[in-house]
Amino acid sequence: MSDILTVADLTLGFRTEAGPARVLDRVRLSVRPGEIVGLVGESGCGKTTLARAILGTLPAEATQVGGGRIELAGSDMLGPGGGRGVRGRAVTFIPQDPFASFNPLFRIGTQIMDLMRWNSPRRDPAVRTGWYSPARRRADRAAAIAMLEAVQLPQPARILRKYPHELSGGQRQRVMIAMALLPEPRLVIADEPTTALDVTVQAQILGLLRRLAVDRGVAVLFTTHDLGAAWEICDRVVVMYAGQTAEIAPREGFFAAPRHPYTHLLLRSLPEEGRDPVGIPGSVPSPLRPPPGCRFHPRCPRASQVCTEQAPPLLGEGHLTACHHPVGGALGDTLDG
Amino acid sequence: MLRRFARDRAAMLGAVLIGLLVLAAVFAPWLAPHPEDVWQFHTPRRLLPPGPGGLFGTDRMGGDVFSRILFGARITLSLSVIAVGSAVLIGVPVGLVAGYFRGWFSDLLMRFAEIFLAVPQIVLAIAIAQTLGPSIQNVILALSITYWPFWARLVYAETRSLRNEVFIESAVALGASPLRVMVLHVLPNIASPIIVRTSIGMGATILTAATLGFLGLGAPPPTPEWGRMIAESREYLPDAWWYALAPGMAIFLTVLGFNLLGDGLRDILDPRTRRSAGQGGGGGGGGGGGDE
Amino acid sequence: MVWLNIVLNRLVWLVPTLLGLLAIVFVLSRVVPIDPARLAAGDNASPEQVAAVRHSLGFDRPLPEQFLRYVAAVARGDFGTSLFTQQPIADDLAARLPATLELTLVAIVLAAAIGIPLGVVCGLRRNSWLDHVLRVVTVSGLAVASFWFAMQLQFLFSMKLAWLPLSGQIEGFPPEHVTGLMIVDALLTGDTEALRSAVRHIVLPAITLALPAAATVVRFTRNGVIGVISSPSVAYQTAMGYPRRLIVWKYVLRMAVTATVTQLGLIFGILLAGAVVVETVFDWPGIGAYAVRSILQSDYNAIMGFTLWAGAIFVAVNLLVDLLQAAIDPRGAR
Numbered sequence: 001m002s003d004i005l006t007v008a009d010l011t012l013g014f015r016t017e018a019g020p021a022r023v024l025d026r027v028r029l030s031v032r033p034g035e036i037v038g039l040v041g042e043s044g045c046g047k048t049t050l051a052r053a054i055l056g057t058l059p060a061e062a063t064q065v066g067g068g069r070i071e072l073a074g075s076d077m078l079g080p081g082g083g084r085g086v087r088g089r090a091v092t093f094i095p096q097d098p099f100a101s102f103n104p105l106f107r108i109g110t111q112i113m114d115l116m117r118w119n120s121p122r123r124d125p126a127v128r129t130g131w132y133s134p135a136r137r138r139a140d141r142a143a144a145i146a147m148l149e150a151v152q153l154p155q156p157a158r159i160l161r162k163y164p165h166e167l168s169g170g171q172r173q174r175v176m177i178a179m180a181l182l183p184e185p186r187l188v189i190a191d192e193p194t195t196a197l198d199v200t201v202q203a204q205i206l207g208l209l210r211r212l213a214v215d216r217g218v219a220v221l222f223t224t225h226d227l228g229a230a231w232e233i234c235d236r237v238v239v240m241y242a243g244q245t246a247e248i249a250p251r252e253g254f255f256a257a258p259r260h261p262y263t264h265l266l267l268r269s270l271p272e273e274g275r276d277p278v279g280i281p282g283s284v285p286s287p288l289r290p291p292p293g294c295r296f297h298p299r300c301p302r303a304s305q306v307c308t309e310q311a312p313p314l315l316g317e318g319h320l321t322a323c324h325h326p327v328g329g330a331l332g333d334t335l336d337g
Numbered sequence: 338m339l340r341r342f343a344r345d346r347a348a349m350l351g352a353v354l355i356g357l358l359v360l361a362a363v364f365a366p367w368l369a370p371h372p373e374d375v376w377q378f379h380t381p382r383r384l385l386p387p388g389p390g391g392l393f394g395t396d397r398m399g400g401d402v403f404s405r406i407l408f409g410a411r412i413t414l415s416l417s418v419i420a421v422g423s424a425v426l427i428g429v430p431v432g433l434v435a436g437y438f439r440g441w442f443s444d445l446l447m448r449f450a451e452i453f454l455a456v457p458q459i460v461l462a463i464a465i466a467q468t469l470g471p472s473i474q475n476v477i478l479a480l481s482i483t484y485w486p487f488w489a490r491l492v493y494a495e496t497r498s499l500r501n502e503v504f505i506e507s508a509v510a511l512g513a514s515p516l517r518v519m520v521l522h523v524l525p526n527i528a529s530p531i532i533v534r535t536s537i538g539m540g541a542t543i544l545t546a547a548t549l550g551f552l553g554l555g556a557p558p559p560t561p562e563w564g565r566m567i568a569e570s571r572e573y574l575p576d577a578w579w580y581a582l583a584p585g586m587a588i589f590l591t592v593l594g595f596n597l598l599g600d601g602l603r604d605i606l607d608p609r610t611r612r613s614a615g616q617g618g619g620g621g622g623g624g625g626g627g628d629e
Numbered sequence: 630m631v632w633l634n635i636v637l638n639r640l641v642w643l644v645p646t647l648l649g650l651l652a653i654v655f656v657l658s659r660v661v662p663i664d665p666a667r668l669a670a671g672d673n674a675s676p677e678q679v680a681a682v683r684h685s686l687g688f689d690r691p692l693p694e695q696f697l698r699y700v701a702a703v704a705r706g707d708f709g710t711s712l713f714t715q716q717p718i719a720d721d722l723a724a725r726l727p728a729t730l731e732l733t734l735v736a737i738v739l740a741a742a743i744g745i746p747l748g749v750v751c752g753l754r755r756n757s758w759l760d761h762v763l764r765v766v767t768v769s770g771l772a773v774a775s776f777w778f779a780m781q782l783q784f785l786f787s788m789k790l791a792w793l794p795l796s797g798q799i800e801g802f803p804p805e806h807v808t809g810l811m812i813v814d815a816l817l818t819g820d821t822e823a824l825r826s827a828v829r830h831i832v833l834p835a836i837t838l839a840l841p842a843a844a845t846v847v848r849f850t851r852n853g854v855i856g857v858i859s860s861p862s863v864a865y866q867t868a869m870g871y872p873r874r875l876i877v878w879k880y881v882l883r884m885a886v887t888a889t890v891t892q893l894g895l896i897f898g899i900l901l902a903g904a905v906v907v908e909t910v911f912d913w914p915g916i917g918a919y920a921v922r923s924i925l926q927s928d929y930n931a932i933m934g935f936t937l938w939a940g941a942i943f944v945a946v947n948l949l950v951d952l953l954q955a956a957i958d959p960r961g962a963r
Contacts, residue, residue: 052868055868057864057867057868084870085870086870087867087868087869087870088868088869088870088871089870092869092870093865093868093869095861095864095865095868096861097861100860100861100862101861101862101864101865102862102865103862103866103880103883103884104862104958104959104960105880105883105884105887105957105958105959106880106883114871114875114879115869115870115871118870118871118872118875119869119870119871130872130875163959163960165959165960179869180869183870189868347764347765347768448642448645448646448649449649451642451646452646452649452650452653453653455646455647455650455940455943455944456650456936456939456940456943457898457901457902457905457939457943458902459902459905459906460902460905460920460935460936460939461936463905463920463921463924464654464657464924464932464936465657467924467925467927468657540771540772544772544774547774547776548774548775548776548906551774551776551777551906552909552921552925553925564774564776567774567776567777567780568776570780571780574780574783574784574788575784575788575789578784581777581780581781581784584777585773585774585777585778585780585781588774588777589769589772589773589774589777590772592771592772592773592774593768593769593772596768596771596772597768600768
């Protein structure tokens with residue numbers, strides 16, 4: 001089955017006052033239709049930048065693409081006019097901060113119906129104008145109400161008349177999920193969708209997201225720094241460290257037998273019954289002066305001379321690792337999953 | 338910090354304009370081609386257009402407009418510095434005290450200040466200046482009385498928001514006297530907005546002073562006050578078009594200088610209202626590496 | 630409830646503010662070296678006549694008593710009589726209010742119509758050449774002395790080009806009185822002659838008055854747009870494929886205008902202060918010119934009446950701004 005999203009060797013950075021920041025370094029990633037992929041990494045590892053790059057919403061004037069490509073539902077997102085007609089249709093977005101992501105001055109209903117006016121699946125993509133037929137408006141509204149019900153919001157018609165500040169954080173994120181699913185996309189990018197929420201609400205929202213996505217066959221790319229959350233809902237996990245892809249593995253294999261030393265340490269840093277969490281010494285390097293070779297080598301207990309000179313290629317079948325000295329030995333030949 | 342300032346071309350322009358004003362004021366007697374024209378009449382030479390005789394032409398008394406502009410800079414500069422200085426000296430302590438202490442007295446002080454803000458400043462200034470009689474001293478007095486509440490209100494708000502900061506509370510807990518806390522701890526931390534406000538306040542004060550002069554409330558003639566010069570020129574329009582041009586431009590460039598400087602200082606000193614750094618963009622968004 | 634709170638909050642402070650204002654002006658007017666009784670009696674009056682006038686005007690009583698009498702009279706709507714027009718000051722002011730209102734309204738519409746779109750464009754194209762040019766223009770607009778700018782306009786458009794009248798509000802017969810606003814009255818009565826004249830007369834004063842206000846609106850709108858355009862809500866809408874023009878001209882504009890409205894009180898203050906000078910230069914028969922003339926003629930009853938009016942209008946405008954803000958910002962007044 002062909003991938004819905006392919007990120008191939010993406011290298012990307014920003015011009016800053018302090019010089020170029022090399023935020024992403026030959027990142028590789030793919031999402032298959034209907035699959036839920038967790039993109040895991042610490043804050044500052046480039047997850048959000050990658051999510052925005054896929055959506056094509058990075059600030060054009062400051063962004064420098066060093067190479068690679070992003071292909072989403074057959075469209076080249078880095079090409080001229082990249083993403084237009086794809087954003088909001090084939091791919092939608094659930095933001096990190098449901099508090100700030102609504103415009104506070106407009107009712108929820110206005111904001112949903114403006115989305116539907118332009119991106120509803122019932123809209124004829126050939127029509128370039130904003131014409132909104134009453135019949136389609138009625139159908140879109142009914143769909144919106146049904147979707148709000150599906151995300152378990154009581155009295156959806158009343159929600160539509162409310163202003164964002166009249167909803168709780170959890171309610172707002174449910175609306176965001178509904179809006180992400182309404183255009184019937186093939187992929188939803190959820191950028192740390194639960195970090196801004198109470199712990200008690202987080203699990204509900206994650207469960208809801210997974211169930212709705214699986215029911216509808218929608219693929220999800222889900223960024224998180226929370227391995228627990230990844231374990232809850234993902235089919236496959238991609239680990240990033242300082243802008244490089246470290247490991248890609250199916251969920252079971254990932255948690256049972258991590259191969260990259262970073263992943264290994266990351267899992268050991270989780271609090272678990274019977275042992276204290278172990279932190280990883282050192283800190284994430286600045287993208288202004290990333291270490292040469294494997295960016296993890298200054299903190300890696302297994303690092304050797306070669307790690308400081310060459311960035312390791314991403315190798316393996318199904319379970320891929322970018323490491324010169326992977327944990328657990330034997331590696332397959334070169335091939336991506 | 339200085340480098341940032343030097344890169345801000347607008348702020349530099351402001352500094353240069355103010356520098357020129359100060360130079361003109363200080364060296365007026367040497368720079369002016371006809372320093373005696375400030376007080377003497379040369380009726381045969383009256384209302385001459387700009388030419389070799391005088392850069393900006395001559396006025397209704399035959400005075401060289403250029404020379405009078407230079408001497409006018411002295412009036413404008415000294416008047417605005419003294420008026421704004423007094424307004425700051427009244428407003429800052431009032432705002433500090435009202436902001437630092439809580440209670441009816443603080444409320445009363447600020448209510449009193451707000452009374453002055455309830456009518457257009459120009460009206461209040463005209464009323465006071467007229468009541469006191471036309472002289473430079475009275476213009477200064479009128480402007481200080483009119484403008485002090487601006488600093489009081491600013492300092493009050495800043496002090497209030499600072500009052501609950503940990504470092505202020507710990508200074509109080511360590512037994513520092515209120516005066517000591519206000520002067521040594523609060524004041525240095527609110528200096529930036531005061532400086533910015535003062536630069537912009539200079540511009541506003543100069544405009545108001547010129548308006549008073551225009552309405553005939555400033556120093557009596559033949560004082561070379563810019564606003565008064567413009568008022569005098571009115572009856573000679575449209576023939577003596579140059580007459581009003583030079584003093585008007587002088588006011589404009591001076592006020593522009595203080596406003597540009599204030600804007601530039603705000604960018605440097607007051608990060609909350611920063612007009613976001615210029616070209617090259619990206620700024621925080623890119624520098625952080627993305628994961629906001 | 631929010632509305633009631635806002636109104637009460639403002640009204641509670643209206644009376645003390647106006648009383649304080651009155652006290653300040655009153656003290657000023659009574660400590661002056663000029664004897665108002667002599668002024669009222671005229672130059673040729675004998676000492677006895679002056680004394681009689683002084684007594685009849687109450688100037689011979691103690692200051693606090695004079696003040697209380699004045700406040701009591703004001704409370705009854707009696708501002709006293711102008712020493713010069715010999716008319717009740719309330720009537721003088723009421724007769725001149727429509728002219729000021731008309732000028733100010735035209736200026737505010739002009740400032741908004743020019744300032745908001747320019748501010749939006751500058752905010753969207755930050756650091757473009759247009760933004761730089763407009764930054765210079767707006768900073769300049771706030772640095773120009775309005776009386777001088779007015780004179781230059783008069784010089785160019787009235788004297789040299791003779792396109793527009795030099796001063797005044799209308800030429801020939803004014804339209805039939807309906808609202809007191811010349812342009813509106815001319816429109817209502819279909820008086821095209823008067824309409825033409827009224828419009829031609831208002832152009833220059835309105836431009837002069839609108840210049841600093843428009844400059845302020847541009848700056849606030851620009852900064853508002855810059856703040857909003859980089860906000861998470863715009864990032865979200867962009868990622869969700871909302872069309873750019875919808876984001877800008879519906880969502881961002883509304884946010885920026887809301888931010889500008891919070892500054893309307895300030896902008897109105899600029900206009901009110903400007904009106905005083907602009908009306909004087911253009912001989913516009915409004916309360917601003919009346920105030921300047923009263924002040925220059927030491928007509929203290931008129932000065933106090935005007936000050937009180939200006940204070941009341943200012944408080945009313947701020948109240949209006951609070952209400953407007955509560956109306957357009959669903960989060961409620963902050």
